[in-house]
Structure formats: C-alpha cells, structure tokens
Amino acid sequence: MQRSLITPHVRVRGAALQHVVSPTTWRDALRLDFSRTGVAAPLRVGLAVGVVLVVGALLGLRDLAGLAALGALVSAFCRPDPYPVRAPRLIALGVGVTAVIAVGATMGTYANSIVTEIVVTAVLAGIACYVVSALRIVGPGAVIFVFAATGAAGYAHSAADIGRATLASAIGAVIGILIALAPWSVELLRSRLLRSSTDDAASKTPPARRESIWVTLAGGQAPAHRKHLAVTAIRIAVAAAIAATIAVAIHLDHPMWAAMGAVAAMQGVEYHLTVRRGVQRLLGNLGGAVIAGVLLAVPLGYWGAVAGIVIFQVLAEILSTVNYALCSLAVTPMALLLTGLSAGLSPEAAVDRVLDTAIGIVVGIVVAALTVRGHDIAALHGHAANAPQADAEPELPQPNSASNHSRS
Known part of the structure; x- marks a missing residue:
C-alpha cells in the first residue's frame, strides 16, 4: 500500500526533472520574441538610474549612489499597467x-553570523515573492529586493550608515517613480493648461479600474490562490537559504548571489517558468560574466562605470521582453558594475557570479521539482504541445486592469 502511494510521487518528480533536459525546454529558452519590444520605458529606467548616480557623485556621495540607484529601479516595474493603476503600485x-534596504543595512551592521544573514535574506525573499505575485506586478520580480538587501548589508557598518542607506534608497525610489510616471504627469499638465474637458481626456485614454493595494493583498485573491502563492513563497525562501548555505560551505565570496539565483529562477509561479528562467539565466550569466570580467579588469573609473551601468540597464529592459537569457546577459555586467561602485570588485568576481548563480539555479529547480504538484506536470505536457506560443506567456500573472495594454 505504501509503495503504491510513493510510486506516483516519484513519477511526478521524475517527470519534472526530465523536463529540465528536454529539447523542448532548451528550444523554448532560446526562442526570441520581438513583438513587445519597446524603447521609451527602458530609456526612462536608464534615465532614473543615471540621474541618481550622477547627482550622487556631484554631491560627493558616490558610496551611497549605488543604493539610490537600487531604489530608482522601481521604475522598471509595472510597465504594462495603465498609469492610474501603476502609480500606487x-x-x-x-x-x-x-x-528592504533598511533591513539589509541593519543586518550588515548588527548581524554577527552568516546564519543570521542567510535566514533574514531568505525570509525577505519569500515575503517579496508573495507580495509581488499577489499584487500581480510585472517586472524584474522579487530578486531586485534581495539584491537591494544584499547591497545594503555590504555597505552598512554603523547605525549612521543605516540611516544614510535608507534615505538614499528612498530618494532614489522617489526619482524612479517620478520618471516612470513622467509621461502621465506631462499629459495631465498639458490637459489642464489647455483646459481640456474630462470627456476629451477620457476619449484619449481608456478608463482604468483603480485598486487598493491593501484590499488586493488581504482579500483580492481566491483563498486557494493565496495559499498557492504562500506555498510558492515558502519554497523560494527555502531554496534561497539552501543555495546560500551551499555557497558558504564551498567558500564562495558572495553567497547571497546564490540566493538571488534561486529567487530569480523560481519567481515564476509555474514550474515550467522556473525551469525556463533557470536555463535562460544560466546561459545569460555565462555570457554576461565574460563581459563583466573584461570591464572589471579595465580601469573604468566612476564615470566609466556609470556609463556602463546605464547602457546595460537600458539594454536589459529592452531585451526583457525578447528573451530572458539576453536580458541576463546585460543584467550581469550591470549588477557587478553597480556592486563595484561601493564594494570594489576584481575580475574574479565574474567567476563567482557564475558559480553562485549556477548553485542557485540548480537548487531552485531541484526544490521546485521536489515540491511540484500534479497539475503542474499536466501543464508541462500542454506547454510542450503549445511550445511555439510559449514566449507569449508572461513571467507573472498579468493584472486584469492591464491585460489589454502593451508596454509603454
């Protein structure tokens, strides 16, 4: 009797792991989709990051500029949403x-063991994944929050540092939000200056249903869906902790990068998205590490690094809708250059990035496979049968209010 119960579970997990090496999976990971490519929104993200890095340097606060840039990265989220919905999000x-940066800075100042850092980072990853998924927010995902916490932990060494890091990130976030909403602000201002009627404005912009963030989090989802999101968040937190622990055990210098690798791979709600993102991120990191290694070996200086960060950030945003591997190809050097602004990195850091990311991806896929549900396997078969349309599927569930809007 017990054997009959175990066998289906083994088959389900075996089928999940088999999907990793399936030719369909790898073809799907390499497929390109240029149908949703845009330039305006990526340029605004690059502008937001560039502004805080330039202003920070001019004010003599280069060590804080990187944390402000992490705050400005909120401009990369919610691109498909109508502006009335996008603003509160x-x-x-x-x-x-x-x-998150305040927590990360506090952790960097007061945490006296790597175990504490791993646990706190894993919990933050789980919470971020739940909130981003529950609010149906499209964009870079929870990995940005893990990246921010890790960066703040590396910067802060005193109570004063906690305050400076928090203030810098808040200022960066405000700048990012203002630049992301700039087209809407300009349109509203122009309408008022021209004394356009409300009906005229409505005829140009389809009305969008506004939402309450708290209502959405508290009861905007069916109980079964909220439970699914909670279980997914727990799985991601566990995978992040395991990946970071393995990185520590083999003496890698940046174990939290392994946690980020696990989070980035698993932040897709469905299993086939986890596998696809994992494959794409691994391929992108391999190529991106080569680029980063070359750039870190060259004496770029602060301004050269800023130029590289902005260029790679814009490229990453443009390529995010084309193929996640190409996006990761640009993200890797951008992230390493941004980290190097305050921490200083050698070319060997690029190798660490690949190793840490590989650990995170493998752990993420294994944890996802061991906890996969039966209907996910059925979805895999349906996904394989419809592989040519795979790239039309979003990384996270699209918000209902934005489902008919393309990226701006």
Missing part, C-alpha cells in the same frame, strides 16, 4: 525597496 514598491 510603484509607490508601494518604493516603500518596499526602502524598507
């Missing part, structure tokens, strides 16, 4: 990334 994200 970006504000919530700005508050979230500021809070």
